[in-house]
Amino acid sequence: MPNLAERMGHAKSSTIMMIADKAKQLKAEGRDIISFSVGVPNFLPAEHVYQAARESLNKDSGQYLPGRGEDVLINAYLMRLEENGFHDYKKANIATGIGAKHLLFTLLYALLNEGDELLFAAPFWTTYRDISDLIGAKAVMMNCPAEQNYKLTPEQLEAAITPKSKVLLFNNPSNPTGMVYSEAEVKALGDMLERHDLWIISDDIYNRMVFDGIGFHHLLKTNPALRDRIIMLDSISKSYGMPGWRVGMMAGPEAIATAVVTLNSNSITNIPAVVGAAAAAAIAGPQDFSDIMCVEFAKKRNEVMWVMSQIEQVICPRPQGAFYAFPDISAIYGRSHNGVVITNDVVFAEQLLESKGVAVVPGGAFGEPRAIRISYACKPADLTEGLKRFKAFFDEIV
Numbered sequence: 239m240p241n242l243a244e245r246m247g248h249a250k251s252s253t254i255m256m257i258a259d260k261a262k263q264l265k266a267e268g269r270d271i272i273s274f275s276v277g278v279p280n281f282l283p284a285e286h287v288y289q290a291a292r293e294s295l296n297k298d299s300g301q302y303l304p305g306r307g308e309d310v311l312i313n314a315y316l317m318r319l320e321e322n323g324f325h326d327y328k329k330a331n332i333a334t335g336i337g338a339k340h341l342l343f344t345l346l347y348a349l350l351n352e353g354d355e356l357l358f359a360a361p362f363w364t365t366y367r368d369i370s371d372l373i374g375a376k377a378v379m380m381n382c383p384a385e386q387n388y389k390l391t392p393e394q395l396e397a398a399i400t401p402k403s404k405v406l407l408f409n410n411p412s413n414p415t416g417m418v419y420s421e422a423e424v425k426a427l428g429d430m431l432e433r434h435d436l437w438i439i440s441d442d443i444y445n446r447m448v449f450d451g452i453g454f455h456h457l458l459k460t461n462p463a464l465r466d467r468i469i470m471l472d473s474i475s476k477s478y479g480m481p482g483w484r485v486g487m488m489a490g491p492e493a494i495a496t497a498v499v500t501l502n503s504n505s506i507t508n509i510p511a512v513v514g515a516a517a518a519a520a521i522a523g524p525q526d527f528s529d530i531m532c533v534e535f536a537k538k539r540n541e542v543m544w545v546m547s548q549i550e551q552v553i554c555p556r557p558q559g560a561f562y563a564f565p566d567i568s569a570i571y572g573r574s575h576n577g578v579v580i581t582n583d584v585v586f587a588e589q590l591l592e593s594k595g596v597a598v599v600p601g602g603a604f605g606e607p608r609a610i611r612i613s614y615a616c617k618p619a620d621l622t623e624g625l626k627r628f629k630a631f632f633d634e635i636v
């Protein structure tokens with residue numbers, strides 16, 4: 239049998255999905271499992287979204303559609319951009335894809351030659367490193383531990399930039415840490431970026447999930463001079479509870495949007511009409527549920543932080559956005575639980591799942607093996623029970 243392409247040597251499937259699958263399998267075997275593993279919001283889109291999908295289905299002609307996305311979707315996104323203070327974007331600046339993940343793959347494919355450097359803060363969303371490896375770019379991960387609240391500083395970024403640096407990926411609020419950059423922190427990074435000729439992909443997919451009244455601050459607002467180099471990335475997955483519908487949007491310089499459309503025409507061709515119509519309805523429709531969702535998530539965040547504060551061995555910077563917490567649990571490495579020595583994050587996650595039926599993701603997948611990720615977007619009762627078991631696990635450490 240002939241070989242696979244060499245690049246597949248770099249390809250691995252998502253650790254997050256592997257843990258989620260293992261949890262599902264144990265559940266199917268009858269085990270009482272609580273999953274804190276996958277980043278799926280626990281709400282469904284509103285009725286008008288389903289209605290738009292049904293109407294689209296009724297008149298669907300089954301034809302190929304524009305690779306940029308249909309006007310109804312592009313116009314809805316443009317309207318929200320304008321409303322959020324991102325002015326003067328036009329259709330030519332926009333492209334859509336099969337989720338933000340697909341758009342990110344497409345953007346990095348379009349921007350990076352082999353060996354070019356892609357910079358991002360660690361902890362990072364696992365896919366950043368995986369796509370970088372797949373396309374033969376060099377991932378430069380800037381280490382931002384719990385001691386610095388998992389946030390990137392301008393000094394760190396400046397020190398990491400070399401003549402081969404081409405793209406910075408900036409994720410705020412962050413998956414996996416839930417950290418949100420303040421306006422001053424964003425501006426400090428922006429001021430530094432004004433002095434370096436890099437593309438900046440701003441992964442904003444959690445921008446509606448910010449708590450404590452601190453607001454979402456964007457590089458484009460603090461540093462408008464960066465406009466010609468910034469690509470904004472958004473998605474319906476988290477904001478509208480539609481992860482499986484698979485729609486992502488980008489806004490940026492015309493040449494970049496055109497490159498994405500060209501690649502779309504050679505890969506996906508188009509977003510299906512029904513999906514595009516549902517996404518457009520979600521984006522154009524009432525947005526007030528987003529405040530309710532934030533109040534819910536903030537409550538859950540408080541519950542997580544309360545339990546973390548009861549566990550002496552854990553350091554957990556306080557998340558202010560998304561729906562993740564990222565406790566550093568490394569204080570128990572080398573100690574035992576029920577006779578099993580917890581040597582690292584993977585053993586911790588396995589032992590927690592085995593002994594307590596709670597699934598979390600080992601932090602190594604996100605570039606920080608001292609921590610684990612808790613996704614708290616589950617049902618409130620599951621959260622309470624899962625946290626109780628999590629705490630009990632630490633009580634049993636010897």
Ligand SMILES: Cc1ncc(COP(=O)(O)O)c(C=O)c1O
Nearest residue numbers: 277337338339363413473475486
């Ligand atoms: C930081 C970040 N960016 C992008 C994505 C991709 O989102 P989508 O579902 O639109 O592909 C995710 C999904 O978990 C994410 O956490």
